[in-house]
Amino acid sequence: MNTRDEFERQVSRAIIQLRLRSPFFATLALFASIKPSEIFATAATNGRDIFINKHFWQHLTADEQLGVMAHEVLHAALLHVARRGTREPLRWNIAADIVVNGIIMAQEGFALPEGAIRMKKLEHLSVEEVYHLIKVYSKLQLKYLDLVEPEDGSLSTAEYAELEQHWRQALQQAQAIMDITGHGTLPAGLQRELGHLHPAQLDWRAYLWRFLVQTPVDFQSYDRRFIGQGLYLDALAGESVKVYIAVDTSGSIGRTEIGQFLSEIQGILGAYPHLEAVLYYADAACYGPYPLAPDAEIPAPKGGGGTDFRPFFTIIDAEGLTPHGGVAVYFTDGYGTFPSESPALPVLWVLSAGGIDVNRVPFGEAVRLIPDQA
Known part of the structure; x- marks a missing residue:
């Protein structure tokens, strides 16, 4: 038996063992093309x-082989490349x-x-959140990168869509098999990752816009067929919408996060001139x-104590507003x-990377604010 046949036999044996440990991971492995390679020192x-x-594979224990296989399969299925x-x-x-690694070791x-x-x-946390947070951890080292570009370069839009569909189907089937067998539950890290797989996910500004179009002006007579043509914004240009904004300045929020919050606020003031925005800084007090x-400087932050929302x-409740009287937006880590x-007002929580x-x-809607590619 040649070495390639022996390797394939070992991989098949590992997948069988994987089925006994985690039907979820094993199902994902069946959707992957696993190949021997001398190009990479470990796995990729x-x-x-x-x-x-x-050579690397054969020097691993049986449990480590399962860990390595699950590691690479999750990278692929979660579209980390x-x-x-x-x-x-x-x-x-x-x-x-x-x-x-956290997902794997939770099993x-x-x-x-x-x-x-x-x-x-x-x-x-999600990979995007961890990426944002670990820029302060300079001691973290990785000897071998295992996320590599395809040989033919970056994926085209069509290739990305095809890859995403392939792994979405794999994840759905893996979830279904896990539910049928009653074997295991999704770790918190995996659940959070799954929420970051869909590029159609709205960013927080889009969520805010959805809130704004439900507030104080009666839009029922507006022909919504024109929304996609960009005419909806023009119709709102002369209207005023009250937005109550709170920025968490408690001790758990760093200067970087506060700066990011204020930058985002400045951005929406410029993008939506019809807003009547009021800012509060908040820790245990307000x-x-x-x-x-839009053209005014934002006041300097105050706070630094505990966190009480x-x-x-x-x-804002003391103002006696109706649900259509405005919107409340709270920038915080959620702790x-x-x-x-x-x-009474609709509430949008904008949660920082690493937040809850x-x-x-407990109420309202929440979205994650992560700096683009930062």
């Missing part, structure tokens, strides 16, 4: 194929490894080779109001004391 993926160095975009390859690879019966990167406090204008909502009851899961806010 281009998003389509998985390459494993036979394609999602990188123009981000710095090494830092992106480290971020992706942190997330994937029983898996091991990772010596030197695998772990950072438990970040493992529940500072303001500060009326905002209630004072801000107490202020703090929430009101026991939801306010968007599903944990």
